[in-house]
Amino acid sequence: MSLKDGKLSGEQIEFFHREGYLVVENVFDTSELTPLRKELATGIDQKISELVAEGILENTYDGDSFETRLAKIYHDNEDIGRQIMYHLEGLGGGGYHGCEMFNLIQHPNMLKLAESILGPELVSSAIYRLRTKIPGDIMKVVPWHQDSGYFSSHCDSHLILTCWIPLVDVSRENGCLEVIPRSHRSGIVDHYECGDRPGYLLIKDEDLPETGESTIAAEIKAGSVLLLTNLTAHCSLPNLTDGIRWSVDLRYQSAAVPNNVDLWPAENKADYEKNIHTACSPPEADFVVQSHLNPDRVVDYEGFLHRRQAFYEHGYPKEERWSPETVG
Template identity: 25%
Template sequence: MILPRLRRRSSPAPIYDAVDDWLSQTAAEALRRDGFVAVERLFSATEVQAVQTLLDRAFERAMRMPAANALLVCYPADAPGGWDQIELNYAATLAPALLQTAVFRRCTTLARRLAGPGSHAFDHAIYKAAHNRTETPWHQDAAFRRWQLPRPHQLHFWIPLQDVARDGGCMEFLPGSHRRPALRHETVLRASGRIGLVAAPDPAARVACPLSAGGLTIHTPATLHCARANASDVPRRAWVLQFGLFGETRLAAKRLAGSLVKLPVGRLRSRPERPA
């Protein structure tokens, strides 16, 4: 479901108090029925730009820190040294200030209104180059979980950092797919060299969700979704946030297990940051 555009208020109050109850109730109904919802105008241009600046710096840090290379997923371009699509898992590990942004705080508030108690469990940045060739194939996020246990309070937020149309790689969903049995996913070797999972649903009922910068989509882990390659003239940048029960606990366990890079804060802060 794509909600009507919200009227922006001059007050910076989270989620804009005047529409809090309406937004939460309407979005919750759409998530139960369709498995996804698209909302426009939740964030200002300044708030979105703050996220992009931090993500750009996180990518720079990941590329120059050998310990962070495992967090990068790169799809090579035809030109040597370039990239067609680049992704960064656990971006906030390399840019902790992301978790202090208005965008993150507002998403946290909305996630708790929609799904109850929960916290940030994962974040992921995806940059598609202009006129790239890498599609995000149909899949259910739940298929990537190592333990297939239900997570009823899990929600995934997709936040574009610029206007995005269908031919620019906006999110597309199959309404109601979260209420049907999980599809079988085939294992494929992607151009990044990583293993991927791909489903093959009937796409006839697909719903595209073009958005302006400042909007977002929310979906459940069981909702089938995809995104096309970016045929536009500008890069398509997006930040993905996942919220769920014991999210911070799961992140802490990964840190203890050494799965996440440790950021050498003092050393990195001593270096001048290149403007994003």
Template identity: 45%
Template sequence: MSLPRPLTPEQCAFFRDEGYLIIPDVFDPQDLEPVRQALHREIAAKALELKAQGKLENLHEDLAFDYRLAAIQKDSAENSVAIMRHLEGLRGGGFHAVELFDLIAHKKLLAKVGSLLATEEIVASSVYRVRPKLPNSGRGIVPWHQDSGYFAEHCDTQMIITCWVPLVDATVENGCMQILPRVHRGKVAKHHTGGNAGFLVIKDEDLPDDPQKAITAACPRGGVVFMTNRTPHCSTPNTSDHIRWSMDLRFQSAETPSNVGLEPTALNEQGEADAAFYDKVSIACYPPEADFLVASKRTPELVTDYSNYARRRELYDRTKSDFSAYRRWRQEAPATV
């Protein structure tokens, strides 16, 4: 069965020229309801755990998904941070329910991604970010960066597409992204460590263009913001009364370096794999996380299902890794936002 509704040649040309593309109707809003509800259940479960530990009193069970975590934060910043860290996880940890996998592998999304990559052989990354940007909280503000700042240097000239999927209408008020267009064909800018919440950051003097030329990437629920890995972007404060929920998903051509099919044969008690595994997997653009084949016309039998996705994600999480090809920025840290 062919993928539904590919992008038009004009839309693909805009993406190539500008470095981003906003499509307001990739999904029906109802398509996003399963992952919204799964996140809501995960919040409820963690809140019950915190209550059992005597750390949380009011579960705020009467509040909807867009408001509940914000109410918990108002009672206790410590509890809200604990829940956000539980959702975000570290590498293979965090929220990785089947509803999330179904979003990554959604045919409506893959049709658009395949158009931009000009291929039906698509690899997805198990790297994703759950973005609960709470009202009036500095933690959700993401400084200027390029996603390539997080990737191995040998992938600087590759095309890796970030799909930013808002689970609510993303507006200026609730902290949508800012994007610098038309500079993605240049080099990866100098990044610094130590930014807000541990993010990498490009200082203003190192930005490839004037930040005043940034466009505001407002996007309705059901839409997607597509960006290249070299497109500078940042995220602004949420001044609304509700949470700006979003997901970052990542895709690339099967021809781009990845670790698809690579696994350690065994791990020792310290979670270390054999040296041969690290040598092989270091070719990936982001070696610490498991890549997987998500669409293929050539070898459909190798497309990953949820159980294998979850298994590989957890396996990589257990693997203690130090990849020589993985980019490390060692400049002095800027002031925290």
């Protein structure tokens, strides 16, 4: 289903609430994804130049495509591949923060889409990510989870909209997402640390919501967007191709949902320590992306960078980082 007049139809909205997911085709012309792809390619290039200057890297695969260049470097040397990947993935892994990422978060089509479901007062959730899914990297195979597994429990009853945006066409082969339709109706289920992939949480097979529905593999084209609720169980498959499955996942919430848009890290952390639950994910910065009531609160790129950096630098030391165990 495509976007009509830039907005979701009543039928699409009804499907999303009923099934817990929705594929929206042609949200972007693929040319609209080019600036982000180019910015990422430039970021790769810059890091490669640094590594070459340091004498660490020799074979740089200059003629290769956006999909294959970093994959080849990774396969020559995993450690170097990871250095480039972490350089891109942003502040402490907490979200690539290039200008084109911000432009995508603020893209009018994304805001219209989010507004169709969440209303006009929109906050970007702190948790947005770039996924550089390199073939053969087990760390990029994401186990079954609900996004709420990563959020503070006081947000379980709120809707946080995940917008999963592939930068390349995705299929079972290159590691698309799998979704359990209607699983959002079962509420939050238990999540556990993932033994072989530190940092991920997982739902055990026996705890996966039984909805009577078959799992859907979201094989979608670049330009489409997969929408999920924060309670929809999903995972991603291994990438069995030669090319990277590039994607970003953005999250939006209504301004009425708990957030830290008016807080700076010290206050945010003090509230957290007093067990006052402000944001759904306190360690990172939420930010206002659309407000009809208070347009001045919408951040520009400078404001976005400032907030993201401030939270990263002054926020939670790694060992104190928020996790489901530390928030009651």
